[in-house]
Amino acid sequence: MAKSCKPIGVQPMTDGTSIEIRDLYKIFGTNPKSFVEAVRSGVTKEELGSQHGHILGLNNINISMPAGKIHVIMGLSGSGKSTLIRHINRLIEPTSGSIMINGRDVLSMPEAELREFRRSGTAMVFQKFALLPHRTVIDNVMFGLEVRAIEKAKARDIAMRWIERVGLKGFENRYPSELSGGMQQRVGLARALSNDPAILLMDEAYSALDPLIRTDMQTMLLELQQELKKTIVFITHDLDEALRLGDQIVILRDGSVIQKGSSQDILLRPADDYIERFVKDVNRGRFIIIDAVMEPGSSAADGLPHLQSGTTLDVAVKELAAASAEAATITDAAGKPVGAVTLRQIMAAL
Amino acid sequence: MTFPQLNSDLLLGMKRWIDGSLKMFTREFGQSIEAFFYPLSRALIFFENVLSAAPWLLVILAFAIVAWLASRKWTLVAGVIVTMVAIGLVGLWADTMKTISLVLTATIFSIAAGIPLGIVMNRYNRVGAVMKSVLDVMQTMPPFVYLIPVVMLLGIGRVPGFIAVVIYAIPPIIRLTDLGIRLVDKEVLEAADAFGCSRSQKLWKVQMPLAIPTVMAGINQTIMMALGMVVIASMIGVQGLGLNVLQAIANQYFTQGILNGFAIVGIAIVFDRISQAYGQKLQAHRGATHD
Numbered sequence: 001m002a003k004s005c006k007p008i009g010v011q012p013m014t015d016g017t018s019i020e021i022r023d024l025y026k027i028f029g030t031n032p033k034s035f036v037e038a039v040r041s042g043v044t045k046e047e048l049g050s051q052h053g054h055i056l057g058l059n060n061i062n063i064s065m066p067a068g069k070i071h072v073i074m075g076l077s078g079s080g081k082s083t084l085i086r087h088i089n090r091l092i093e094p095t096s097g098s099i100m101i102n103g104r105d106v107l108s109m110p111e112a113e114l115r116e117f118r119r120s121g122t123a124m125v126f127q128k129f130a131l132l133p134h135r136t137v138i139d140n141v142m143f144g145l146e147v148r149a150i151e152k153a154k155a156r157d158i159a160m161r162w163i164e165r166v167g168l169k170g171f172e173n174r175y176p177s178e179l180s181g182g183m184q185q186r187v188g189l190a191r192a193l194s195n196d197p198a199i200l201l202m203d204e205a206y207s208a209l210d211p212l213i214r215t216d217m218q219t220m221l222l223e224l225q226q227e228l229k230k231t232i233v234f235i236t237h238d239l240d241e242a243l244r245l246g247d248q249i250v251i252l253r254d255g256s257v258i259q260k261g262s263s264q265d266i267l268l269r270p271a272d273d274y275i276e277r278f279v280k281d282v283n284r285g286r287f288i289i290i291d292a293v294m295e296p297g298s299s300a301a302d303g304l305p306h307l308q309s310g311t312t313l314d315v316a317v318k319e320l321a322a323a324s325a326e327a328a329t330i331t332d333a334a335g336k337p338v339g340a341v342t343l344r345q346i347m348a349a350l
Numbered sequence: 351m352t353f354p355q356l357n358s359d360l361l362l363g364m365k366r367w368i369d370g371s372l373k374m375f376t377r378e379f380g381q382s383i384e385a386f387f388y389p390l391s392r393a394l395i396f397f398e399n400v401l402s403a404a405p406w407l408l409v410i411l412a413f414a415i416v417a418w419l420a421s422r423k424w425t426l427v428a429g430v431i432v433t434m435v436a437i438g439l440v441g442l443w444a445d446t447m448k449t450i451s452l453v454l455t456a457t458i459f460s461i462a463a464g465i466p467l468g469i470v471m472n473r474y475n476r477v478g479a480v481m482k483s484v485l486d487v488m489q490t491m492p493p494f495v496y497l498i499p500v501v502m503l504l505g506i507g508r509v510p511g512f513i514a515v516v517i518y519a520i521p522p523i524i525r526l527t528d529l530g531i532r533l534v535d536k537e538v539l540e541a542a543d544a545f546g547c548s549r550s551q552k553l554w555k556v557q558m559p560l561a562i563p564t565v566m567a568g569i570n571q572t573i574m575m576a577l578g579m580v581v582i583a584s585m586i587g588v589q590g591l592g593l594n595v596l597q598a599i600a601n602q603y604f605t606q607g608i609l610n611g612f613a614i615v616g617i618a619i620v621f622d623r624i625s626q627a628y629g630q631k632l633q634a635h636r637g638a639t640h641d
Contacts, residue, residue: 089544119546130541134559144545146555195545 017102017121017198017231019065019088024097026083026255029054032095045254057083059255061097065248067198068229070221072246074236080255081235085203088233089122090114101199119148123192127204129184131176137187138163138172144195155194162190166220182213186220193224202234206241218244239278243267243287251275264292268349285314285350293349294330294339304329309338313346320346376502387509394508398451406443410434413620421627429623433616442591442613449590450617452508452583453576456515460572464520465565468527469553478528485521493518493582506587514583519575526568530561566629573621577614 027035027048035043035054045056058080065071075081086092087099090106099106101121109117123144131140138159145155163172166186176184185205192200206214218241225232236242242249243263251259251266259271267288270276290311305323307316309332320328320343327342355361401409410431417430437446471478497514504510534557542556558565584592591610598607 091540091543115546115548117546118544122544124541124544126537126541128537130535130537132538132556132559134562143555147545147547147551201544 016067018067019063019071019199019231019233020098020100021061021063021065021084021087022098022100024058024061024084024087024099025095026057026080026087026092027054027095028057036096056255058087058094061257063250063257063260065231065233067231069247070225070232070234070245072234072236072242072249073252074239074242074246074249075252076237078254079252081237081252082203083255084252085201085233085235088199088201089118089124119144120195121197122199122201123195123197124201124203125185125188125192125205127207129176129181129188129208131184131187131191133176136173136175137168137179140176140187141172141190141194143191148195158194159190162194163187165193165224166190180213181209182217185209185217189217189221193228198231200230200232202232204235204237207237214241221245239282243282251278263287264289268292283314285317286312288313288349290316290330290341290346291339293345294341295345296339298337304340306331306335306337307341308333313350316341316346317343317350372499372502380503383503384505387504390512391507391509394452394455394512397455398448398508401447401451402444406438409447417620417624417627420624420631422631423627426623426627430620433620437613437616440609440613442594442610445590445594445610446613446617449577449580449592449614452511452515452588452590453573453580453617453621456512456519456576457569457573459512460516460520460523460576461569463516464523464568464572465527467520468524468565468568469531469558471524471528472531481524485524488517489521493579494585497582497586501586508588510586511583511588514586515576515579518579519572522571522575523565523568526564526571527561530564530568531557533564534560563629563633566625566632570622570625570629573625574618577618577621580614 025036025039026032027039029035029052032054035048035052038052039048039056039059045059048054048056061084063071073081073084083092087094088101088106090099090109094107097107101117104117106114106117132143135143138156141159141163142155145158146152150158160172163169166189168183168186168190171179171183176187179187185208188205206217209217221232222245234242234245236245243266246263249259249261249263249266250257251271253274259266259275261269266275267279267282267284270279289309290307290313291309293313305319305325305328307319307328307330309330311319311330316328320326325343327340329337330339330341332338413430413434414427417427418424421427434446437443467481471481493514496517497510500510500513504513531553538556538560539552542552547555580588580590580592581595582592584590584596591613594610595607595614597603598610
């Protein structure tokens, strides 16, 4: 169903839209440009603040975001994550640096081109939903299409499809104030997706939701992503959410990147004490996959249960317990052995 | 010790020079200025004639329908009818129609000019700062003072009355339009930017619709200010309820004063309730959102 929502934009973006952030600095203050050199040569956030009255928002950010993946940027408040995501569609101007999207530098786009890029290249979902309270659900979902001057009947069709897709059929004529938070954010998501953007920017999109609803929304996003393969940039302060959603996770602190990697990298090889403290409270069994702890090898020992590659440790432990086994053979999707693991190895990783 | 004021000859000379220049200006341009305002004068007379000549039953019916459309409440419709019948019964129908025609034309003009001015004030910070001081002057300057040059240029009658009422009544709608636009949620504005709205799309699709409740409060204020001005306007030849009040003051006719005063209060309440009910209806879906 969603497949039929193909780009209608002036410049259809291919599915392979990657984002390259290079040497990005953002300094807030009266004369930010003059401090870029100082920050480059090692002036810290504290020094810049106390001695020069400027705030270091982002410090030498370099991130490659390959197309079609979910890129989570995680950090606590004040880490610069919301500032960073706003650079991608240039809601915030950087002090220095470049952001290349499909070979185009967002930061050098003239106003008209930037507007066109925002209309059909990206869409954003907001923490507090940012719906238009005077419009019904369907009119909210149609907003982006309306801004692009897409013919009304067509826009309505597209909007209805997305409303159904996010599970709000029957609510299209309600107003946002009549909906719960989770439903409002579904409207926000439908509004963003109806533009069929290659890049989806989600700024703490689920942070305002209850834990259970948040999990539902995460599941929905993962399901949609399997089909849509957008380049998603997802901001969160919640490590569980980051681990669950992120193909790649970037951890920010005080405006600097302190670790980039997959969920396995973050959990098993935290870059510093700060991340280690974060990781400590996470239920590791739910996120670490068996591949990360197994001994690679292609021989299958007799009588051992088989586990598929990609299984989480939680599930592996249960399977082993059910089979009363101490070890298991790991197989790939085709059933070919790729390694072996013992219960001891699993327990050590938990 | 007296205040070291400027030389009294100098002050006198200054006053004479300013007054003299104004007189010269009046003699020179009075005719053309009057000609410029002639269409306005015709429009005011036309509007007044329409209201005065219309059968009273039709006028009451029209007001009742407007009240119903704005509020969908029978109580308000009944209140409007009772008020207007009472005004007619005490013999003030004709004067009330004259007053309403002036107040309505002044209000419509104020809204038509005030909302765009409010948008301009919001859009350009520098212009806005200048406008703010001008509005301060307009709201605090005693009306009699700006009536002097108006009367010198245009004489007495409907047009100077109209101008005086507009000067007095337009500030709230300008200020509240500006305020309404400024109060629009920042995240919603950011969403508009993120979806690639142009400046005018942002204004008409997001800012203005969300500013409407505040703008409605401004319209309500403008109507009330315009009604408050009718007695002062009667001093420069505006007919209607205000003139009756003025006569009552001069001759100490207590009953005439109080009847006309209550007639003004009556239409003020009618206008107020109708415009507020309409404003509330517009806000129906803007209630607090769930968190």
